[in-house]
Amino acid sequence: MITPQALDPYEAIEQKTIQRCIPFKLDWELTYRCNLRCIHCYQTRPADMQEELAAEEAFSVIDQLAAMGCLYMTLTGGEVLLRRDFFAIAAHARSQGFALRIFTNGTLIDEECAGRIEKLDPLGVEISLYSCRADIHESITGIRGSFEKTVRAFKLLKALRVNAVVKATFMEQNQNELEGLRRFADELDCPFRFSFTVIPKLDGSDDLRKLRVSEECMAKLWEPHGWMVSGISEGGLPVFEPLCAAAFNSLYISPYGEVYPCVTLRKPCGTVRSSPIAQIWSSPFFKEVRSLALSDLTECRGCPDALYCDRCSGLAFMEKGDMRAASPNDCVLARMRKRSIQQFRRDHG
Amino acid sequence: MHTETKVPERSASLAWRRIEDEVIIVTPCEGLARVLNASGSRIWELIDGVRSTADIVTELGREFDAPAGPAEEDVAAFLAELAQKKLVRFKE
Numbered sequence: 001m002i003t004p005q006a007l008d009p010y011e012a013i014e015q016k017t018i019q020r021c022i023p024f025k026l027d028w029e030l031t032y033r034c035n036l037r038c039i040h041c042y043q044t045r046p047a048d049m050q051e052e053l054a055a056e057e058a059f060s061v062i063d064q065l066a067a068m069g070c071l072y073m074t075l076t077g078g079e080v081l082l083r084r085d086f087f088a089i090a091a092h093a094r095s096q097g098f099a100l101r102i103f104t105n106g107t108l109i110d111e112e113c114a115g116r117i118e119k120l121d122p123l124g125v126e127i128s129l130y131s132c133r134a135d136i137h138e139s140i141t142g143i144r145g146s147f148e149k150t151v152r153a154f155k156l157l158k159a160l161r162v163n164a165v166v167k168a169t170f171m172e173q174n175q176n177e178l179e180g181l182r183r184f185a186d187e188l189d190c191p192f193r194f195s196f197t198v199i200p201k202l203d204g205s206d207d208l209r210k211l212r213v214s215e216e217c218m219a220k221l222w223e224p225h226g227w228m229v230s231g232i233s234e235g236g237l238p239v240f241e242p243l244c245a246a247a248f249n250s251l252y253i254s255p256y257g258e259v260y261p262c263v264t265l266r267k268p269c270g271t272v273r274s275s276p277i278a279q280i281w282s283s284p285f286f287k288e289v290r291s292l293a294l295s296d297l298t299e300c301r302g303c304p305d306a307l308y309c310d311r312c313s314g315l316a317f318m319e320k321g322d323m324r325a326a327s328p329n330d331c332v333l334a335r336m337r338k339r340s341i342q343q344f345r346r347d348h349g
Numbered sequence: 350m351h352t353e354t355k356v357p358e359r360s361a362s363l364a365w366r367r368i369e370d371e372v373i374i375v376t377p378c379e380g381l382a383r384v385l386n387a388s389g390s391r392i393w394e395l396i397d398g399v400r401s402t403a404d405i406v407t408e409l410g411r412e413f414d415a416p417a418g419p420a421e422e423d424v425a426a427f428l429a430e431l432a433q434k435k436l437v438r439f440k441e
Contacts, residue, residue: 020369333418
């Protein structure tokens with residue numbers, strides 16, 4: 001009765017949720033409050049602008065989404081562990097059958113906290129670490145002493161066999177730290193993930209762009225192994241439809257209960273305080289996002305780098321206010337991948 | 350203890366959801382996802398830590414109008430497979 005599948009079972013069920021528009025995955029920022037001051041943080045809204053969802057409201061969100069078929073829940077912030085009711089909310093989600101991921105800076109994880117996290121049986125705890133050197137890490141987090149606390153979190157969680165993930169964004173400040181972080185992750189037997197994408201600030205200012213590493217530097221750090229694109233259409237665009245899973249099988253909720261298709265597609269659709277989530281899931285902007293087609297992407301059509309592009313409609317929306325536009329960030333990444341792959345082929349025949 | 354009197358219960362550490370006619374089960378410690386077909390999914394939902402294997406067979410017989418004999422063997426084998434994968438355990 002365990003179905004043999006040609007696809008990985010997860011892939012098969014994910015495809016089904018995309019085809020049927022079942023909100024399978026939730027990214028939930030429980031708070032905008034944070035104890036660090038990271039230079040690349042996109043969050044510009046005052047943390048006390050509105051009241052965060054109360055625990056009872058959060059429980060209702062969990063119950064509604066469980067009934068709608070949601071399975072994967074990522075709890076993030078801000079710093080989620082600043083919420084005094086974090087463990088009550090997370091435990092309620094677990095009791096409703098959710099698979100949890102927790103994104104944290106790790107600085108508040110002491111022995112007791114690590115034990116409470118272990119009891120939640122999370123799929124993973126992803127912790128941001130920018131360097132193995134305290135001075136470089138803290139030049140990004142803005143808080144002295146944060147490095148030691150974050151490193152302690154990894155060790156405490158690993159001692160309890162919790163799947164702790166080392167996660168880094170590379171910027172000018174830490175562009176030489178990749179190998180050191182990889183070694184750190186290997187020594188602790190933690191998965192290691194990194195990105196070059198610095199998300200624009202929510203207030204629309206683009207002053208975070210100056211933090212991004214140069215295209216040359218990205219090409220040096222990026223490894224082409226495993227990069228795959230399924231094919232390109234006649235118009236020169238990757239053959240992916242839907243263009244992304246946002247609004248098809250995933251959604252985002254803010255600390256104030258605002259519901260959006262994605263963390264980057266923030267156009268008012270409704271809040272859990274005023275409407276059932278099922279109603280917001282069918283609201284006009286969600287439908288508009290679902291209607292996006294390759295033929296809408298006029299700026300991307302015919303792009304010579306399309307085969308190397310992992311295009312994000314949300315980034316385009318944040319950078320240009322138009323989810324049908326090309327994202328300058330993605331254009332840089334696609335150019336970099338193309339150069340890097342072509343060089344790889346020259347070097348390896 | 351006879352098979353039919355055993356009471357299965359789901360492992361507390363896993364996550365699961367019904368997606369239409371299938372149940373997907375995620376085991377966080379392994380990072381694995383498994384999918385059950387329609388009849389396996391219904392049995393999974395009937396596992397509540399209270400119903401015995403015989404109770405589950407009776408309930409399925411009522412729902413599917415199936416003869417009790419073969420169903421009991423199938424259900425017992427399925428539950429044993431779930432237990433072997435540590436997705437359920439049998440209460441003492």
